[in-house]
Amino acid sequence: MRNQEPNPTPEKDPEDWVTGDEPMTGPQRSYLETLAREAGEEAPSDLTKAQASEEIERLQQVTGRGADSS
DSSP: OOOOOOOSSOOOOGGGOTTTTSBOOHHHHHHHHHHHHHHTOOOOSSOBHHHHHHHHHHHHHHHTOSTTOO
């Protein structure tokens, strides 16, 4: 029986990201706009990477797209 290997890329809290205060990425913006549209909300356009990640997580829960949305 093999031991489960630890997750090689553990998730870090967005507040702890070194680059979290940089502007959100293009893919983040695109996904955020998609989620906001599905949720019937307006996507904010001036978020940092960390803020965008948190908003994406929130909208995933609202839309049911989140991996942990049960």
